[in-house]
Amino acid sequence: MIKVAIVGGTGYTGVELLRLLAGHPQVEITAITSRSLAGTAVADLFPSLRGHSELVFSVPDVDTLAGADLVFFATPHGVAQAQVPELVQRGVRVIDLSADFRIKDIPTWERWYGQPHVAPALAAEAVYGLPEVHREQIASAQLVACPGCYPTAIQLGWIPLLESAAIEPSSLIANAASGASGAGRQGKTELLFAENSDNFRAYAASGHRHLPEIEQGLRNVQPEGSDPARLTFVPHLLPMVRGIHATLYARLKPGQTLESAQALFAQRYRDEPFVDVMPVESHPQTRSVRGTNMCRISLHQPQGGDTLVVLSVIDNLAKGASAQALQNMNIMFGWKETLGLESPALLP
Amino acid sequence: MIKVAIVGGTGYTGVELLRLLAGHPQVEITAITSRSLAGTAVADLFPSLRGHSELVFSVPDVDTLAGADLVFFATPHGVAQAQVPELVQRGVRVIDLSADFRIKDIPTWERWYGQPHVAPALAAEAVYGLPEVHREQIASAQLVACPGCYPTAIQLGWIPLLESAAIEPSSLIANAASGASGAGRQGKTELLFAENSDNFRAYAASGHRHLPEIEQGLRNVQPEGSDPARLTFVPHLLPMVRGIHATLYARLKPGQTLESAQALFAQRYRDEPFVDVMPVESHPQTRSVRGTNMCRISLHQPQGGDTLVVLSVIDNLAKGASAQALQNMNIMFGWKETLGLESPALLP
Amino acid sequence: MIKVAIVGGTGYTGVELLRLLAGHPQVEITAITSRSLAGTAVADLFPSLRGHSELVFSVPDVDTLAGADLVFFATPHGVAQAQVPELVQRGVRVIDLSADFRIKDIPTWERWYGQPHVAPALAAEAVYGLPEVHREQIASAQLVACPGCYPTAIQLGWIPLLESAAIEPSSLIANAASGASGAGRQGKTELLFAENSDNFRAYAASGHRHLPEIEQGLRNVQPEGSDPARLTFVPHLLPMVRGIHATLYARLKPGQTLESAQALFAQRYRDEPFVDVMPVESHPQTRSVRGTNMCRISLHQPQGGDTLVVLSVIDNLAKGASAQALQNMNIMFGWKETLGLESPALLP
Amino acid sequence: MIKVAIVGGTGYTGVELLRLLAGHPQVEITAITSRSLAGTAVADLFPSLRGHSELVFSVPDVDTLAGADLVFFATPHGVAQAQVPELVQRGVRVIDLSADFRIKDIPTWERWYGQPHVAPALAAEAVYGLPEVHREQIASAQLVACPGCYPTAIQLGWIPLLESAAIEPSSLIANAASGASGAGRQGKTELLFAENSDNFRAYAASGHRHLPEIEQGLRNVQPEGSDPARLTFVPHLLPMVRGIHATLYARLKPGQTLESAQALFAQRYRDEPFVDVMPVESHPQTRSVRGTNMCRISLHQPQGGDTLVVLSVIDNLAKGASAQALQNMNIMFGWKETLGLESPALLP
Known part of the structure; x- marks a missing residue:
């Protein structure tokens, strides 16, 4: 059993962490902080946790x-x-679900996030927590920067192809869509039910903060x-509410086919517990991964042309945030990587 | 470890059983039947089960x-x-999630279900699987009739009051609403997404099959x-998709108050692992029980009048069907009643 | 052609007024006010109005x-x-969609709305804008208090019965449900998409502000x-998003039947253009009135008992607010009552 | 006033036609056919039409x-x-909302639709009913083939660029998404509410029937x-339920910029009543066109690169089917093109 604390537990990644940690046999949560809700019981904010958590939000305190x-x-980001x-200096290990330590190039981070970065040395040391790429470094990392939701779905959908130089890398197109929980639990008019139900729209089409993270990866x-x-x-x-669907378009290099691409995926993810390469021409559904750490992927080659379409789905709050954080924790502490992450998706 | 078979696994209660049993440490599923899909892998029908189940649907066979x-x-119903x-005769224990053995009065069953009942003797022997009422009989039952979804939410909301004769029993009103999964996984026009999204309606307002089951209970x-x-x-x-919300109206008997009613609930359900009596004047949300075996209940006394309003929520596929079936199984086999049913709700 | 101004046009009733007035042949909108958005084009806030409105929000100004x-x-309320x-004094006619002038008993208003009422004399003069009851007074009114959404659906569902003393008036139960647009266009956490999708809950079960308005009516x-x-x-x-469904329970007086009640409704609403009495035992759907000024009603007598169930549906933003306001305007200015309100509902 | 008949009025395009024609001043509907529902009142199938239509479905009869x-x-398709x-021979004008006459190359039609085409000569004569391209031919056409929903949104999003050869035509990518009403009103399991709510997926990614229609256009x-x-x-x-969103990716030819592209759109659609070119870097929402014949378009040039992103939204049942059919009718009969199509979108 280890002692775990959560800083900033009032958002959706926070409650998802609590849900998942409630089923993890090696973890005791000793503190969860919120400046604005200090003194409130976690189960009063999230009634789904009644009977599962006696925690009370506390003011963040570095000694605790x-x-x-x-x-x-x-x-x-920024917190x-x-x-x-200071925590790292005192020997505490940290998994950061925010964007603070994901980007290695500090000027890039500062440009996209519009503020100076105050811990550039730590950003250099931080390990990017995509286990399918950085498993070994994660195991010994003191600070893990957990990937963003879009970056996870998109990177997993192209990694086998880029590692093998099977696609032209210079004109990649990622068309992706997210459930509304990805925008967080903030009282903004544009996130109201009445604004988003029976509605669909692009946003940040001219430039989204996850772009540099994806390109770096x-x-x-x-x-x-x-x-x-x-x-x-x-x-x-x-x-x-939940789910990311990425539709990825890339040009196959000469000699590559749907079959050769499928073989690359099968080989690359053979031993990955949380990447499911589906049969060619499947259509993964976001609900098939709801609440789980799974990424499901399928490949298409429309009209036998030279464009390879990769479909990749995850749950933005799970493999796209809190469940991936648990996967990282399992690796860092030497436990079975799937511990606490075995449940099938909630369907329907 | 026990061997378990599922008859009729292609509907929503079937896939929910499979999801929950995947996390139960004492159960091995040895067969799942479907006449129409015999030969199809379960994980091909329900991609959420890819990696969790190697089962293949088979033709129902009594020896298996x-x-x-x-x-x-x-x-x-009817199957x-x-x-x-025959199964009972051969010593197999059975939990029936359908309506076949819930009603003791056979003419009543036949009137509401429009067909003759072919096993009235078994209906007499069957134990009604509401653990909060029949725990002891369930433990030794050979045949358990798992309650319907509406009946579970409604009975749990009134039992403490009726046991104590705290309300007038002759003019009870149950206004209830269900998610669309309660109508099953059948290709009916009236159940289409385009028919039900941004729409709400009553149905069977002149008489619904769950009525006699509720009154009996x-x-x-x-x-x-x-x-x-x-x-x-x-x-x-x-x-x-998921959830039942019951809004129950009853007249308090003289001398009864919101506080005395709340005390009855607190006392009655003190040791129940799956009934959560919330503080008075709370408003339970269906999503707070999504995917779980929990029933959350709260009480109101509008304007201090003599009408007591009980709000009761469950997940229709879980406490209203498959999770309650697991709770019954745990009781029947002498395991901890919460085994395999500990996960908090998926929220948001 | 008359000149019309709208005070407070940034909410959902405001945009619904603009949508409906765009199709009304006798109206020119000369001003729409918003303190916070003064200077913003209406069509920039509501892109559905691009091409339909050149209006710009202006600071409220009494002379304009x-x-x-x-x-x-x-x-x-309160504005x-x-x-x-002052407007009334200067001879302007007013239709108020807020709650300010609906309640005749000022102490009651002040208790439920938690503030002093500053224009009690006008509240006494105001005509309650339910055309099915007050058509004649509306025609000559200078100030019309447009009814609330729940009150409209509920009153229309009981008026024929109460006028004829066909039901016991002392134990009425109104179980009602509203789409999220009824809560307005405010950036509150509890109104987020991620909080309300796949979720259902009661609110204000111990007492809601519409109660005294309904009882008064x-x-x-x-x-x-x-x-x-x-x-x-x-x-x-x-x-x-849109729709109110009221499920109304009342006890029939001796001698009354489903048929006699249906006859009362048919007779009472025979000439009403916006009340549709459906065949007995129908189930009106909220989407069948989406975007329209229609109220659809049907009656049930479950199990032939003495409880009469009335189902009543409206669109909360239309017959429950802005379309009813147009109906009132048509009456006040002597136009055909259905002018600008003829379109069928958007279905699906 | 002209006499209009509708063949096949039980689907979503049928009810949408009826909704729109109810507000058209020049049209009297004299017959609506359905083999399976002959004898049923239209308003019994679609309660939104109660009070708007006295029509009864009749068996298709060529003389009528x-x-x-x-x-x-x-x-x-196929009907x-x-x-x-025969109708054309007898001098009747026809607007076909199905795919039967959209494709000029008959072998292509037969390959994608999997059946022989029985009226190839008429397919050659038919005018493709996209008014923004074929307005003049439509005016005098006897048979108009109304475009598909995806093809409308996608063609309108690229026409100005392709006419001016401003983009590379050989590697166009159209990523599009449709509301569930686009799949029709058929009782298929995969279209159930419980299958599609809180879920998102691609379909037909390897090849969809609208592809040849789009490429032809x-x-x-x-x-x-x-x-x-x-x-x-x-x-x-x-x-x-309703709405199509197309996200279109194309490579700008050298010398082209976001501004030059925007100018092409502004110029091309200057006089089009139903194409709204929004300011650059806008994000059109599907709900902003709900129930209307409008197409809203905006342009983006992510990171100032050579990829131009066009966002194009329509209502699949309106501009993507029935409202566009009315626009065609208005042109064919020499009426104002916007007649019966003036209402703003229903928002929220």
């Missing part, structure tokens, strides 16, 4: 957090980079000497 | 079923009553000599 | 408003009572000497 | 149909091609000598 073996940050340095797996991956990325907002 | 320790029937007698807990419980029950169809 | 023949108030007196149509109507009213929040 | 000035076919020839507007437009098209199913 430093008493934990592991601290999760489920905070808006973790201010608080993590894709370039990282390309063989040396490759043209760097370049991406057009258009996100959309779905009238549903 | 008789090899199990327990058989679940997740079939339309179980034809097949259960309510009368069963009344003290001898009481006026029998009489119910007006109007169900509604919600534009959502 | 006084230049109109008619002013609609689509504001939160109209402060501004209407019901008592108003009872024959002299009747026991006053007494109501238990529980509202619920539906995971959909 | 031949008595009309105009016949709409709202039937599955119109069998029945239209795009090539038709290209200047002579251009490389023919080649398309990758992936449709998706949205958990909502």
Whole structure:
């Protein structure tokens, strides 16, 4: 049993962490913080946790957090980079679910997030928590930067192809759509039920903050000497709660086929417990991964042309955030990687 | 470990059983039947089960079923009553999720279901599987008739009051609403997405098949000599997938108050693992029990008048069907009653 | 052609007014006010109005408003009572969609709305804008208080019965549910898509502000000497955008039957253009009135007992607010009552 | 006033036609046919039409149909091609909402629709009913083939660019998503509410029947000598009822910019009543066109690169089917093109 603390537990990634940790046999949650709700019982904010949690939100306090073996940050960007340095110095391991430590190039981070980065040295040290790529470094990491939701779905959908240089990297198109929980639990007019039900729209089509994270991840797996991956990325907002669906378009290099691509995926993800390569020409549904750490992928080659379409689905709050954080934790502490993450999706 | 078979696994209660049993440590599923899909892998029909189940639907066969320790029937009414007698004779224990064995009065069953009952003797022997009332009989039962979804939510909302004769039993009103999964997985026009999204309506307002089951259950807990419980029950169809919400209206007897009623509930359900009596004047949400075996209840006394309003929510596929079936199984086999049913609700 | 101004046009009743007025041949909108969005084009806030409106939100200004023949108030309660007196004094006619002038008993208003009423004399003069009851007074009214959404659906469902003393008035139960647009266009966490999708709950079960308005309206149509109507009213929040569904329970007086009740409705609403009495035992759907001024009603007598169930549906933003306001305007200005309100519902 | 008949009025395009024609001042509907529902009142099938239509479904009869000035076919593919020839011979004008006469190349039609075409000569004569391209021919056409929903949204989004050869035509990508009403009103399991709510998926990613229609339309507007437009098209199913959103990716030719592209759209659609070119970097919402004949379009140039993203939204049942059919009718009969199509969208 380890002691775990959560900083910023009032959002959707927070309640998802609590849900998943409630079923993890090796974890005791010792603190969950919220400045605005200090003193409120977690189960009063999230009635789904009545009977599952006696926790009460507390004011963030570094000494309390430093008493934990592991601290999760489920905070808006900017918070973790201010608080993590002292925790790391005191030997606490940290999994940050925010964007603070995902980008290695600090000027890029600062441009997209519109503020100075206050812990650039830690950003350099942080391990990017995509287990399918960085499993070994995660195992010994002190600070893991958990990937974003879109970046997870999109990277897993292209990694086998880019590692093998099977597609042209310079004109990638990622058309993706997310459930509304991806926008967080904030009282904004544009996120109201009455604004989003029976409605669909793109957003940030001219540029979304996840773009540099995705490009960094894709370039990282390309063989040396490759043209760097370049991406057009258009996100959309779905009238549903959970789920990300990425529809990925790339040009196959000469000699590549649907079958050869499928073989690359089968081989690359053979031993991955949370990537499911479906039969060719399948259509993965977002609900088939609801509440789970699974990513399901399928391939299409429309009209036998040279465009390979990859469909990739995850649950934005699970494999796209909190369940992937648990997967990272399992790796960091040497437990079975699937511990606490075995339940099938809730369907229907 | 026991061997379990499922008859009729292609509907929503079937896939919910499979989801829950996948997390139960004492059960091995040895067969799942479907006449129409025999030969199809379960995970091909329900992709959420990819990686969780190697089962293949098979043609129902009594010898195969008789090899199990327990058989679940997740079939339309009429099926179980034809097949259960032989299984029972051969010593197999059965939990029937259909309506076949819920009603003790056979003419009543035949009137509401429009067909003759072919196993009336078994209906007399069957134990009604509402653990909060019949726990002891369930433990030793050979045949358990798992309650319907509306009947579960409604009975749990009135039992403490009727047992104590705290309300007038002759003019009960149950206004209830169900998610669309309650109508089953059948290709009917009226169940289409485009027919039910952004739409709400009552149905069967002049008489619904769950009425006699509810009245039977309510009368069963009344003290001898009481006026029998009489119910007006109007169900509604919600534009959502899972969940039942019952809004129950009854007249308090003189001397009863909101506080005395709340005390009755607190006392009655003190040791029940799956009934959560919330603080007075709460409003339970259906999503707070999504995917779980929990029933959450709260009480209101509008304007301090003599009408007591009980709000009761369950997940129609879980406490209203498959999870309650697991709870019954746990009782029948002497396991911890919460085994395999501990996960918190999926929220949001 | 008359000149019309709208005060408070940034909410859902405001945009619905604009949608409907765009199709009304006798109206020119001369001003629409919003303190916070002054200077913004209406079509920038509501892109559905691109090409239909050149209006720009302006700061509320009494002289501008006084230049109109008619002013609609689509504001939160408290606003109209402060501004209407001067307009009325200057001879402008007013239709107030808020709650400010609906309740005749000022202490009751003040208790439920938690603030002093600053224009009690006008509240006394105001005509309650339910055309099915007050058509004649509306025609000559200077100030019309447009009814609330729940009150419209519920009153229309009981008026024929109470006028004829066909039901017991002292134990009425109104179980009603509303689409999320009824809660307005405000950035509250509890109204987020991710909080309300696939979720259903009651709210304000211990007492809702529409209760006194409903009771006042019901008592108003009872024959002299009747026991006053007494109501238990529980509202619920539906995971959909538009629509109110009221399920009304009352005890029939001796001698009354489903048929006699149906005859009362048929007779009472024979000439009403916006009340549709459906065949007995029908189930009206909220989508069948979406975007229209129609109220559809059907009757049930479950199990032939003494409880009469009335189902009544409206669109909360239309007959429950803005379309009813147009109906009132048509009456006030002597136009055909259905002018601008003829379109069938949008289905599916 | 003209006499209009509708063949196949029991689906969603049928009820949408009836809704729109109810508000058209020049049309009298004289017959609506359905073999399976002959004798049923239209308003019994679609309660939204109660009070708006006295029509009763009748068995299709060529003499009755031949008595009309105009016949709409709202039937599955294969029906119109069998029945239209005789009507045309008898001088009746026809607007076919099905796919029967959209494709000029008969072998292509036969390959994608899997059956022989029985009226190839008429297919050659039929005018493709996209008014923004074929307005003049439509005016005098006897048979108009109304475009499909995806083809309308996608063609309108690329026509200005292809006419001006501003984009590379050989690697077009259309990622599109449709509300569930696009799949029709058929009782299929996969279209159930419980299957599609809170779910999103691609379908027919390897090849969809609308592809050849789109390519034909795009090539038709290209200047002579251009490389023919080649398309990758992936449709998706949205958990909502109405609306199509197309996200279109194309490579700008050298010298083209976001501004030059925007100017092409502004110029091309300047006089089009039903195409709204929004400011650059807008994000059109599907609900902003709900129930209307409008197409809203906006342009993006992500990261200033050479990929131009066009966002195009329509209502699949309106501009994607029945409202566009009315627009065609208005042109054919020399009425104002917007007649009966003036209402703003229903929002929220």
